Structure formats: C-alpha cells, structure tokens
Amino acid sequence: MKIRMIIILFFLFFVVTAKGQDYVQSQFDYANNIFGSQHYFDAITEYKRLLFFDLTKAFIYEANFKIGECYKAGGKFDDAIEYFSISELNARNDDEFFESKTQIIRTNILRRTTDRALQLCDELEKDERFSSRTDDINYWRGWSYIFADEWKRAANSFAKINFNHELKKLAAQTDKEKVSVTFAKVISYILPGAGAIYTGNYLSALLSLSWNMLAGYWTVNSFVQDRVFDGFVVGELVWLRFYRGAIYNAEQFAINKNIEVANKSLKFLQNEYKGIKP
Amino acid sequence: MRLFFLIISICACSLSAQSDWAKWEAKQIPYEIPASHQQEYKIDSSDLGMTLISFAHNTYNFFVSDLDGDNCPFYPSCSSFFVLSVKETNIILGTLMFADRFTRDLNFFKGMNRYPIAANGKFIDPPSNYTMHIQKIKFD
Amino acid sequence: MANSLNKTSLLFNNFALIFIFMSASLFAQPDFFSAKYRLEFGNYLYAEKDYLRAFHEFRNVLKTIDNDTIRFRLANSLFKISRMSEAADNFKTLFFGSALSEEARLMFYQSAYFLNDHKWFRELTEQENYQTTKYKNEVERLKSITYFYDKISLPDTNILFKPFHDSVHTRLAKFYKQKKYPQYKSPTAAAVLSSVIPGAGKIYTGEIGDAVAAFLSTAALAYLAVSNFNAEHKFRGWLFTGLTAVFYGGNIYGSAAAAQIYNARIRFNFENEVKLYFEERNYFLPRIDF
Structure with missing residues (x-):
C-alpha cells in the first residue's frame, strides 16, 4: 500500500511539475511571439506574468533578459540596464553572465555613457573566465569609442581583433577625414x-x-x-x-x-x- | 553581496515602473551626433513688411552677424528679437521692444535679472514676455 | 472486521487516487489568463506600482468577476497614472450600493480636482448625489484650495479656512493676504516715471542695472545729437535725435512691460508656493487604498 501511495505521489509530483512547466514554457513562447512582433510594452507584461507564475524560477534569467531587451528597444536604457543586471545576477553559467554583461555594455553605448561601458569592458577583460572572449570585448570597446566620437581609439580596438577588420578601416578612415x-x-x-x-x-x-x-x-x-x-x-x-x-x-x-x-x-x-x- | 544587489535592483525596478505609466512603442535610437544649430536664411513672406524685415535680417546675418562671432548673450538674439517682435505686434511696438532689449543688453549686470538660462548658457528672453499680455508671459 | 476495514481502505484509496488525479490535472493546467490568475497578477502589478498594466488586468477581471475592491483598484490605477477623467468616471461606479462608496466619492473629487477646472470642481461639490458624508471636510478643503488659484475674489476667511485645522490657519492667512493684496507694480506708474527720467520706471520695478543702462544710453544718444547739431553735422544730429527718441520710447514701453513681468512673477511664485505647500501635505487628504 505504501509503495502504491509513493508511486501515486511521485506520479502526481511529476505530472504537476511537468504540466506546470509546460504552461510556463507556453507563456514564455507566447511572450516571445509578442516580442517577435515588436510589441515590446505588451511583451514586458507577458514576461512579467511569466516571472510571477514561474514558481520554480526556471525562466528568471530569460524573462529578465528579454524585459531588458524590450526596454532597450524602446529607448528606455535605465530600465533596460536594471533588468539586464537582474538577469546577470541570475545567470546559471558563464555564457549567460557574459551575455547579460555585454548587453549592459551595449545599452551603455547607446545611452552614450561611454565611461561606464569602457569600465565594464575592462572588468570583463580582467575576468579570467572570459579570457577566450577578448575579441568580443574589444569589439564592444571599439563601439564605445565610436559613440564617444574617438575614432582613432576605436580603430585601435578593432585592430586588436583583426588588423583588416571592416570597422577598423572605417574608424581609421573617419579619423583621417577629421580636421584639427x-x-x-x-x-x-x-x-x-x-x-x-x-x-x-x-x-x-x-x-x-x-x-x-x-x-x-x-x-x-x-x-x-x-x-x-x-x-x-x-x-x-x-x-x-x-x-x-x-x-x-x-x-x-x-x-x-x-x-x-x-x-x-x-x-x-x-x-x-x-x-x-x- | 549578490543578494544585496538583487534587492537593490528589484527596489529600483519597482520605482522604475513609472516609465510604463503610458504605453510606448519601439523606437530607433539615432547613432548620429546632433548637429549644432546652423543659421538658416528664410524669408517670411506673410506680408510685405515682414518680407522686407526678414530680408534685411538675413542680409545682416550673412554679412555681419555670422562673421563677428557669438556675441549676443540672449536667446533669441537681439536681431531675431526685433523680427519676432514686429511679427507679434507691429513695426512701432516691435521697434520699441527692440530698443528696450538693446538697452537691457547694455546692462553689465543682466545676469542678476533672473532670466531663465538655456542649455547653451544664453538668457531666455522671448518677445512674448513684452507684448503687455500677462497671460503670454512665461518663466520657464 | 479486518476484511471490512481493508475494503474501506481500498475504497478510500481509490477515491483518493481519483481525487488526486482530478485535482492534479486541474492544478497542473493553470490558465494564466483566467480571472483568478489575472486578479493575482493584477494585484502584484498594483503593489509594484505598475499601474497601467494592473489596470489592464483588472479591466479583464471585471468582465467575469464583479468586485468593489477590484473596481476601486482599477479606478485608483487610472488615478495614479494621471488619467483623471477616466478615474473619476470609474470611481463614480462605486457611488451606490458599495461598501467603498464614501472612499470612492472622495477619490472621485480628488480626480476631478486634478483636472484643474476649478470652477467646474466647485460646482461638483454642490451636487447633492455626489456628496460624501464621511469625507465632507476633505472635499471642502479641496474646494477652498481652488480659490487660491482662480482669479475670482476670495470668499470670507471664515468660510475659506473652516475645513482646515487651526494649526495651519496662520499659513493660510498669509496666502490669503498674498492673494487678496498682491504687491503688484503699476505698469502705468512705471511708464510715467520713465517718461520723466529715463530708467526711473525700471528702478520702480526693481531692475536697477537696466535702469542705469537705459539712463546712460538715452543720455549719451541725446548728447551726441546735441553735439552734432552744434557742430553743424545736421544729418548725424537728426540720426542721433531719432535714435534718442526710439530709445526714450523703448524705455517707457520697457518699463511698463517690466512692471507687468514683475506682476506675472509675483503671481507665478505665489501659485508655485501654494501648490508646493499643499502638495507636500497631500492636500490634507488621507491616503486611501485597498
């Protein structure tokens, strides 16, 4: 009898969890659909709904990351950075952490808070976990300099990735065309x-x-x-x-x-x- | 430490809900640097008087004002103030308003006159404040 | 006996099994868009001050569940995001047959107040079917405040101050005095003064620097006109005479305009001061929320 009860309970737990996850997954897909149709305000509502009902917090990283992307698309950079920061705190692995961090850098670039973007690039560069991703870091450092109107430095950053990098050539050419x-x-x-x-x-x-x-x-x-x-x-x-x-x-x-x-x-x-x- | 930052972030999020108090749409963020104000030469052809005045104003801008640097501490500049004053009132009142503005420009201590200050550091002093219509006077 | 117990136990187990399965399948299929879940989510958004989203959730909930608290929260969400007209309309739906009627009436008046049509607001306070008994005093206070913003003459202090606590009467009396007897400058007096002595009207309006500049520029131009006439330079003489006349007239006009700007500033500062004072004290209104 006991074994039977345990099986029932196990089955019940499995069904509840699996079915619950199905619905949370459906909600995530639904929110993604709205995100895909560029209705970012409504997409945020659905990601927030997902976060609210996702009791197991299975989507806490993805949902917050997506909310950050929505705000970024709407030009609401302060809000975007807040949500990317939450996703960063909930990252489950180094890749997710790096993704959140680079999104924060990219938002800072668009917000033209270049010093902060550069500071974050330096932090990532010092982090040993990302020693293999120096090119990515230099790429965003180059963009930071572009938005700060420092084309020579931008060219130097892109040159570290590849001396013939398309953006290196563009930045160098722009710098050359400028007058004193x-x-x-x-x-x-x-x-x-x-x-x-x-x-x-x-x-x-x-x-x-x-x-x-x-x-x-x-x-x-x-x-x-x-x-x-x-x-x-x-x-x-x-x-x-x-x-x-x-x-x-x-x-x-x-x-x-x-x-x-x-x-x-x-x-x-x-x-x-x-x-x-x- | 992480938890502390998480709490701070969540608190900040609840505060930031204000940015969603009106529905917004996606927008393209311009990469380009906003260009500084360029002098535009426009003729106001609303009537003969304004055509003549705006022509004279453009001529003055082209031959004098654009070449002698940024001297007027006001926004709009004294010459623009004259054109706008005439447009808003008439040639006689506009001339009197301009004479008054020119005198105020001569005041070495005009910074103490509580003019609102624009982002470019100029004193905001629109002609509408001097048309003797109290409801048109603005302080911001 | 044991057999009977066994049978009962088996029956119970089977029943429990069916029950658990049914509830499991129910529990496992949460419809996040059902009224129940929307309400939970709406309440969460409301607590997070995400009022526009909360409003949308409550509006959907009300399609299936009619509940006064939800109605109130919906209206209050609109109030919080400054959609005052819609908020007032929604608070109105709670006026009759609701336990929240009194609070809804107060919030209705608050919403109406922030529409900034003070005359209309005062008329509303006279509407019998809108009036609140519990918050009568609060509404009267809002009505009194509207008088400070309007151009109409102020009612007697006894009527105006009555809804307020004694402790604020001194401050209100100061506002009353400022409103009733503003320290305005006369544009005519300023113009007359400047026509007698160039710049005098500007001194009257407190613009000393402008006054000195006006006096010196008019005097210098007049001097140049006279000296050119004396030196037989007629053209230059007339030119400077014309300029003197323009600057003299400009100063008279400018002095009148300065007086008017002075007056406008007094009114602007007064209204800001009143607004700040009442805003800081939430218009002496209780914070109502459910």
Whole structure:
C-alpha cells in the first residue's frame, strides 16, 4: 500500500511539475511571439506574468533578459540596464553572465555613457573566465569609442581583433577625414579667414578677411590721421569684433565639419553595416 | 553581496515602473551626433513688411552677424528679437521692444535679472514676455 | 472486521487516487489568463506600482468577476497614472450600493480636482448625489484650495479656512493676504516715471542695472545729437535725435512691460508656493487604498 501511495505521489509530483512547466514554457513562447512582433510594452507584461507564475524560477534569467531587451528597444536604457543586471545576477553559467554583461555594455553605448561601458569592458577583460572572449570585448570597446566620437581609439580596438577588420578601416578612415580644431583656430589667429578656408567654408573666409582688412584699414587710417578716439572705437568695436569672430567661426566650422564626418560613418553603421550593433 | 544587489535592483525596478505609466512603442535610437544649430536664411513672406524685415535680417546675418562671432548673450538674439517682435505686434511696438532689449543688453549686470538660462548658457528672453499680455508671459 | 476495514481502505484509496488525479490535472493546467490568475497578477502589478498594466488586468477581471475592491483598484490605477477623467468616471461606479462608496466619492473629487477646472470642481461639490458624508471636510478643503488659484475674489476667511485645522490657519492667512493684496507694480506708474527720467520706471520695478543702462544710453544718444547739431553735422544730429527718441520710447514701453513681468512673477511664485505647500501635505487628504 505504501509503495502504491509513493508511486501515486511521485506520479502526481511529476505530472504537476511537468504540466506546470509546460504552461510556463507556453507563456514564455507566447511572450516571445509578442516580442517577435515588436510589441515590446505588451511583451514586458507577458514576461512579467511569466516571472510571477514561474514558481520554480526556471525562466528568471530569460524573462529578465528579454524585459531588458524590450526596454532597450524602446529607448528606455535605465530600465533596460536594471533588468539586464537582474538577469546577470541570475545567470546559471558563464555564457549567460557574459551575455547579460555585454548587453549592459551595449545599452551603455547607446545611452552614450561611454565611461561606464569602457569600465565594464575592462572588468570583463580582467575576468579570467572570459579570457577566450577578448575579441568580443574589444569589439564592444571599439563601439564605445565610436559613440564617444574617438575614432582613432576605436580603430585601435578593432585592430586588436583583426588588423583588416571592416570597422577598423572605417574608424581609421573617419579619423583621417577629421580636421584639427586647434589648427583651424591657430591659423585664424595668423590670418583671419584661414581657418574657414581649411574647413572648406570659402565664402565665409572671403567675407571675414574682407571685414578684417576693411576694419584694419579704418583703424590704421584713423591713427595715421591722428583721430585716436576713432581709431580706438573702430579698432575695438569693428576690427577686434571681426577678428575674434573669425577665430570663433574657424572653431565652429571645424567642430561642425568633424560632426559631419562622424555622422557620415555613423549613418553607414546604423543603416548599412551588417555586423552586430549595440 | 549578490543578494544585496538583487534587492537593490528589484527596489529600483519597482520605482522604475513609472516609465510604463503610458504605453510606448519601439523606437530607433539615432547613432548620429546632433548637429549644432546652423543659421538658416528664410524669408517670411506673410506680408510685405515682414518680407522686407526678414530680408534685411538675413542680409545682416550673412554679412555681419555670422562673421563677428557669438556675441549676443540672449536667446533669441537681439536681431531675431526685433523680427519676432514686429511679427507679434507691429513695426512701432516691435521697434520699441527692440530698443528696450538693446538697452537691457547694455546692462553689465543682466545676469542678476533672473532670466531663465538655456542649455547653451544664453538668457531666455522671448518677445512674448513684452507684448503687455500677462497671460503670454512665461518663466520657464 | 479486518476484511471490512481493508475494503474501506481500498475504497478510500481509490477515491483518493481519483481525487488526486482530478485535482492534479486541474492544478497542473493553470490558465494564466483566467480571472483568478489575472486578479493575482493584477494585484502584484498594483503593489509594484505598475499601474497601467494592473489596470489592464483588472479591466479583464471585471468582465467575469464583479468586485468593489477590484473596481476601486482599477479606478485608483487610472488615478495614479494621471488619467483623471477616466478615474473619476470609474470611481463614480462605486457611488451606490458599495461598501467603498464614501472612499470612492472622495477619490472621485480628488480626480476631478486634478483636472484643474476649478470652477467646474466647485460646482461638483454642490451636487447633492455626489456628496460624501464621511469625507465632507476633505472635499471642502479641496474646494477652498481652488480659490487660491482662480482669479475670482476670495470668499470670507471664515468660510475659506473652516475645513482646515487651526494649526495651519496662520499659513493660510498669509496666502490669503498674498492673494487678496498682491504687491503688484503699476505698469502705468512705471511708464510715467520713465517718461520723466529715463530708467526711473525700471528702478520702480526693481531692475536697477537696466535702469542705469537705459539712463546712460538715452543720455549719451541725446548728447551726441546735441553735439552734432552744434557742430553743424545736421544729418548725424537728426540720426542721433531719432535714435534718442526710439530709445526714450523703448524705455517707457520697457518699463511698463517690466512692471507687468514683475506682476506675472509675483503671481507665478505665489501659485508655485501654494501648490508646493499643499502638495507636500497631500492636500490634507488621507491616503486611501485597498
């Protein structure tokens, strides 16, 4: 009789657990379906439902990871990082831990909190468990630098993976196309408008140079004709104004030119690059 | 230690539920760096007066303002303030509003005037605050 | 006897077996979308302050189960996510024949208050079929607060302060005074002052730096106009005369505008102060939840 009862209880336990798991699995599949159709808000509801009813916590890693992905897709990076962190804490093996951690890095890249992304890359690199995944770490480090607009460093990171890496070439090319803001300013100190020519703004350069020559002539002429007050007024209010303006403009032109160059590459990365992105 | 972080994270999650108080959709995160404001040369053709004023404003911007650096501490700049003032009122009131703004610009201690400050450090001073319509005055 | 016991035991065992199987199969097939489970999940979300999701769960539950607490929680979820109009409508459904009627009425008034239509809110408080006996005082307090935001004249302090505890009357009296006798500046006076002495109107509105700048710029332009006329430079003389007139007029206009900005700031600061004061104290309302 006892044996019979034990068999019944065992059977009962097995059925309950197995059937329960079936339903939890179904719920996970259902949530994944919604996730697949990009209805991320609703997908979060279903993952939360799964977490609530998954008494054995069989899906605690997957569900939290997916919630993190949903928030990330919705641009809610703080929430995404919170859920990726929970999934990281519930990782059952090194691969899951690494996946969560890289998702946190990727979210930080998109959030443009580059320092944090780099810090996490360094932490992963120091972790002996992931010594075989240095390429992955360097890949995300490269992306972190790209989002921080540091293309030379990005190129160096990608070069560590492969010297001919597609992104290494792109980052190096972008860095090469950029202009020097300091140089643009310095040459404008020497010749007003030179910085504008350096950055390709020829019309502005011509106008700037003209104003400076004209105002310079007025100023010098005033002093030559002993109209000292006029000389000071024109010198301060006109000449110096346009002289300072030429330096300021050179800096702004260089900054804008660099943004333009960076954006051309970023646009390519977002729309045409086939590799894995943050 | 792990448990501590888990508890902290869960607490943070319950606080973060606020971000889901309105339904949201997926959105593409732009990779591109937002470009800084570029001067646009636009002619306001709403009427003859505005066409002439905006033409003069563009000419001033092209030949003077764009070449002499970033001098105006206000947003909108004094010249834009004039155009907007005329558009919002008329040429006479707009000119008076501009003269008042120019005088306030001459004040060395204008930082003490409690102007709201924009992200770029400029004093926010829209013409709508000076149209003598109290309901149009904004402080933020 | 032993045989009989054995038989009974066997029968019991078989019955238990069938029972266990039935309950096992029932237990093993949880429909997470049944009303029971939705309610459990909804309550969890509600506790987690995930109100929009909780609202959706409660709304589905109410299709099969009619329960006042669920209705209240549904309405309160809407209230928490600032969907005040819908919250008010849902609290209304608990007005009659519900144990939560009084609380629902108070929450209805709270929702209506936050719609910021103060005149309409005051009219609502007069509606007999909406009134609450248990929370009459709380609703009266909200009504009193609305007077501080509106342009209408304030009622007598006895009526206005009555629903509040004595301990806050001093503060309310301060608000009352600020509202009834605001320290406004007259735009006309500012304009007249500046027309007499350029910049004087700005001093009146407290803008000393602007006043000095206005006085000096008008004076300098006037000086340049006079000196150019004296030097027989007629064109320059008229040019500076025109500029003096524009700056003089601009200062008069600007002084009037400064007075109006001053007044608007007083009103803005007052409303912020009142709002902050009552918000910090949750409008002297009890925190109701079920």
